[in-house]
Amino acid sequence: MRTLTISFLATFFVVATTLSFMPGGAIHAFAQSQPHAKTTPAQGSDNSTSVPAQVVALDECDPNTFNAALGPNFCHNVALAALGYATTLSDLFAKAGSGTPDPGWDFEPDTLSIKKGTPVVAVDQGGEPHTFTEVAQFGGGFIPGLNAGQEVVPECQGGFANVAVAKTRIIQGSQLQVSGLSKGKHYFQCCIHPWMRVEVDVK
Numbered sequence: 001m002r003t004l005t006i007s008f009l010a011t012f013f014v015v016a017t018t019l020s021f022m023p024g025g026a027i028h029a030f031a032q033s034q035p036h037a038k039t040t041p042a043q044g045s046d047n048s049t050s051v052p053a054q055v056v057a058l059d060e061c062d063p064n065t066f067n068a069a070l071g072p073n074f075c076h077n078v079a080l081a082a083l084g085y086a087t088t089l090s091d092l093f094a095k096a097g098s099g100t101p102d103p104g105w106d107f108e109p110d111t112l113s114i115k116k117g118t119p120v121v122a123v124d125q126g127g128e129p130h131t132f133t134e135v136a137q138f139g140g141g142f143i144p145g146l147n148a149g150q151e152v153v154p155e156c157q158g159g160f161a162n163v164a165v166a167k168t169r170i171i172q173g174s175q176l177q178v179s180g181l182s183k184g185k186h187y188f189q190c191c192i193h194p195w196m197r198v199e200v201d202v203k
Helices: 002-012 015-021 024-033 063-070 089-097
Strands: 053-058 106-108 111-114 120-124 133-135 175-178 184-189 197-202
């Protein structure tokens, strides 16, 4: 059934529309199959060209409940709510509070291995804002109700009033490039939805 739905959407919508209206599972599959966009070489790269490694931020926000509480156009319709591919705002908080956060809110891939000098580009293909924030260790974000009891990590303290956090925000359709990562492991999470996490291993 999901395969048929994906095929139907792929046939009748252009790429931009598909990203805006596909079910979450279809978006996951689509995002993972796309080639990485080429950019100018990152400083410090040993390669003549530097192709970024892409991370995609995904969610399945329900526009009706999110926009009623958070303002018009906060959540764009990226999910087909009529087919059950949407999560209400209250359900999002309930699931996170019970320690089982909604898996529709996700960074893909969860782990990434890159060569030193390769930039990482985070692209928001979900319906609401996220952050792509480097942290020393994973933990809670700046919205207590979504933390499942975890303490807010220092890098997320203050929310968007903290300029360092605000600089890592990505909204629907936007992207953020992170360059110059040193060798070793780097941890990125969303400071809003802290179960959205990526581990980047720089070789």
